[in-house]
Amino acid sequence: MSDNIFRALVVEEGGGGRSVELRDVRVADLPPGEVLVRVAYSTLNYKDGLAVTGKGKVLRVNPMAPGIDFAGTVVESAAPAFKPGDEVVLTGWGVGERHWGGFSQMNRVKAEWLVPLPEGISLKQAMAVGTAGFTAMLCVQALERHGLGPTEREVVVTGAAGGVGSMAVAMLARAGYRVVAATGRPAEAEYLRGLGAADVIDRAFFTGPGRPLESERWAAAVDTVGGAVLGGIFRSVAYHGVVAACGNAGGVEFTASVFPFILRGVRLIGVESVLVPPAERLAAWARIARDLPTELIDRMTEVIPLGAVPAYSETITNAQVRGRIVIDVNA
Numbered sequence: 001m002s003d004n005i006f007r008a009l010v011v012e013e014g015g016g017g018r019s020v021e022l023r024d025v026r027v028a029d030l031p032p033g034e035v036l037v038r039v040a041y042s043t044l045n046y047k048d049g050l051a052v053t054g055k056g057k058v059l060r061v062n063p064m065a066p067g068i069d070f071a072g073t074v075v076e077s078a079a080p081a082f083k084p085g086d087e088v089v090l091t092g093w094g095v096g097e098r099h100w101g102g103f104s105q106m107n108r109v110k111a112e113w114l115v116p117l118p119e120g121i122s123l124k125q126a127m128a129v130g131t132a133g134f135t136a137m138l139c140v141q142a143l144e145r146h147g148l149g150p151t152e153r154e155v156v157v158t159g160a161a162g163g164v165g166s167m168a169v170a171m172l173a174r175a176g177y178r179v180v181a182a183t184g185r186p187a188e189a190e191y192l193r194g195l196g197a198a199d200v201i202d203r204a205f206f207t208g209p210g211r212p213l214e215s216e217r218w219a220a221a222v223d224t225v226g227g228a229v230l231g232g233i234f235r236s237v238a239y240h241g242v243v244a245a246c247g248n249a250g251g252v253e254f255t256a257s258v259f260p261f262i263l264r265g266v267r268l269i270g271v272e273s274v275l276v277p278p279a280e281r282l283a284a285w286a287r288i289a290r291d292l293p294t295e296l297i298d299r300m301t302e303v304i305p306l307g308a309v310p311a312y313s314e315t316i317t318n319a320q321v322r323g324r325i326v327i328d329v330n331a
């Protein structure tokens, strides 16, 4: 990489075809913004898998570098909040969708989109957390804001072996909750117990036939799957329990009876991570850095080079990735 030319994974559509390839790009061709960042790491999220494979309409600019998050070092800044050499993290804000993404050795963005690298974690660990861990923490905070506190009851996490799921299992267990991991991959049971799950159940628990109200079991739930799994969760949520829904890896529509809501006061909270205001971002990252041991972050992480992203994008959209994939954009 020279100062003016760098490498990016670029998706281009046109002429009836679609290309995904590593290309040399000029700094001058980056979009406008106050801060120029030399990217060290990005990550592969489910949404990135959809963007790279074209299985979902994620990219709104053509040609485009996908990648909804990155961590790196400031090279130039026209904003007083950052100076060259500062280490920064970015998740969301439409980066990798409407704005040039993180699968790129350089990027230029608005200063308000950046968060200083939280103390105690490296750039690589910040991306191992990435959008997935940030979203998982937003779910934990949403559950606690809506009444989840110390309880004997269990908290269930669906899509548990995925990125958001793995992070949510680890964070809830560290916060002292008895966590049940729901997965379609029973072979990952030991991995999930290693992250702190007290029990592991098959995701079919939620999609099988059942009555509108089953025995109360869950104090709360983090659902990363959506669809029929989310629809099935409410039946066994305890009185005044709360469900944080953040994902759609298993479907976008769900059916549920009203009984859990009107007879048990169950609440459904939606969680989004893209447009979260800066103060809430800082609070979520501070808690992640404080509460999540770096050893656990490392345990759920695999590092790949930028060139491996197309193949791994197929893998993640087929629900075969375990934990978090960090992308070393300079490898």
Ligand SMILES: NC(=O)c1ccc[n+]([C@@H]2O[C@H](COP(=O)([O-])OP(=O)(O)OC[C@H]3O[C@@H](n4cnc5c(N)ncnc54)[C@H](OP(=O)(O)O)[C@@H]3O)[C@@H](O)[C@H]2O)c1
Binding pocket: 044, 045, 046, 047, 131, 132, 135, 158, 159, 160, 161, 162, 163, 164, 165, 182, 183, 184, 185, 203, 224, 225, 229, 246, 247, 248, 249, 250, 251, 271, 272, 273, 274, 316, 317, 318, 319, 320, 321, 323
């Ligand atoms: N709201 C937000 O701002 C936000 C932010 C980040 C992510 N998300 C969403 O959260 C979800 C998870 O993201 P991620 O990056 O963690 O993805 P991921 O690593 O691919 O994890 C998704 C997990 O969901 C389960 N799953 C996948 N397909 C399924 C199916 N057809 N039926 C049932 N379960 C299925 C699998 O877990 P098991 O193998 O353990 O069953 C899979 O590992 C995605 O829908 C993503 O778009 C939303």
